[in-house]
Amino acid sequence: MVLVALVLGGRPLGPACRGGPARAAGGRVAGGAVIRELRREDAAAVAALHLAVNPHQLETPERVWFWASRGLEREQWRQWVAEADEEIVGSAWAGFEWSVPTPGKGRFWVAVSPERRGRGIGGTLYGFVAEYLRRRGAWRARTNVDADPAGERFVAKRGFERRGADRVSAFDVRRAELPELSLPAGFRVEPLGCVRDRVEELFAICAAGELDMPGDEPETAFTLEDWKLDDFGVPDLSDEGSFVVLDDERAVSLALLCVDPGRSLAYNQMTATLPEFRRRGLALAAKLAAVRWAAANGFERILTENDEANAGMLAINRRLGYRPLYDQTKWVLEPLL
Template sequence: MTPIVRDFRPDDAEAVAAVRRAALPFMVTTPEGIAFEVDQASPAARYRLLVAEEDGEVTGTARVGLAHQSPTPGQAFVNAYVHPGHRGRGAGSLIVTTAEAYLAGEGAAQVYSWVLDEPHFRTFAERRGYRPSRPAHFLRLDLSNGELPPLEEPPAGYELRAAADFADDPRPLFEAEAECTADEPSDIAAELDDYEDWLADTWSHPDLDRDLTMVAVADGKVVAFSAARTDGHTRYASGMTGTLRTHRGRGLARLVKNHSLHRARAAGCTEAFTGNDADNGPMLAVNKWFGYDICATEVRHVRELG
């Protein structure tokens, strides 16, 4: 039967999560997180979560929207996933076509998409007019059997806290993330300048574990952090690890991430995942120090609309 594409409904959350886990098992995905991202998306993002359905079964999905945090207007994204058992039946093409038509109507000039660095996926993207841009890696660390570096005390003048300690006023975390995000290598620059949007989208995300998210503080100011997301069971993912420019080169990224990983293992997590742009040498070196191995590579592709 020919697949159809429609908008996400709340009762799709479990099925969409299953598709994403099967198509991209290197990310932490939960039904609660998927539903939350739809409900809390910024109006400026014009966000849609598309669902491909065949014979009543969800077989594919796509995250679609405008890069509203970019200072460059007209940039958009579509990240599509089809369950491995249902590929080759037209769901992927139909999802992408639907997404592109929607984004064109919203004024998008460029559409960016992450594509697994495998012949099938790259051919699919290139046939649709997408050209490859920059690569990024997924990395995995075995927390059940692998050895973590021993815990170290923070350098003189620094102290460690959990993000949960900032529950009454998380703005210092927002300010630190905003500076670190501006320095991340990417095709799409991002400027975090809306605190209320960050509170709704990031701080309140159900997958964020504030007890496992570790923060370094100096003179009362947040200077480094390692954000942690989990599936509530055994899978842990680094949301972002960053250090303010004036405090880099002191091992703070390793410090906060190491304490976060130790806490995650003690909480029962058995797998840790993270992702790094291929040009992000400092974080790739940090993750190599922990023992992370590259488990997959994506290449960002871009297509000019119109």
């Protein structure tokens, strides 16, 4: 399958001009498939398609519908599927970078099942994406490609240029020899569920972490309410497997873990520390607490991805025992014609 995530602009995906649940609509025919908008009942088939394209991700029907329906206004998310013989054979979404101040930055992703490649379905889905983003004012497009030479050829043929990569890594919980959890004096670690009501403190940690993420523009435009619909709102965020480090009674560092028990799989959603508390091993301790919880609760693997320029987090991952799987390459089209 082709798994192409194209992002026009800044941060990970977001809808364009949606403001509500994805709408069902009739569409055009390509390669024997009808292109139409995503419906709630498509979520399971779309999640299965995405995992067939790339098994190295946490993807569930609930997560598919969460992104499509969360309703972040600046994201303007839209999503389509390609359906043939009552089967979902392609998927695409498009949106805008909502967490950066510069408008007009879009992103998207296209996937087509392997047996349906070469019939124009991916190109038609991309046409929907590009037209939608242009009409909404996008001047740039960005996407990611997950270890897929055909996907890289697909975007390069359309004028996209490679600009960096994220390192996708996995931790084999079954074979891990985990160190004991250690914290400096005065600090303690608690499960997210015990401190979930400290929303503003938790948001401050994540906001500080986003500012330090490598990228072409700092993510300074997102608010507490946005965050509640992003990292803090994902349906598979674990209250028991995510951990927060406290200095006395103040939350200062965290490691958020999302889980798919059916696949014995977990995913590091976010790890961050307030700037004034860094270089004390707090992020390492929070992430280690999450890993130890996963090991104790029957999970087999934890996935994560980090920008290849994020030396600090890559070092933490190596120290814990994460091993690289592949580089998720980033591709940009500017201007979007």
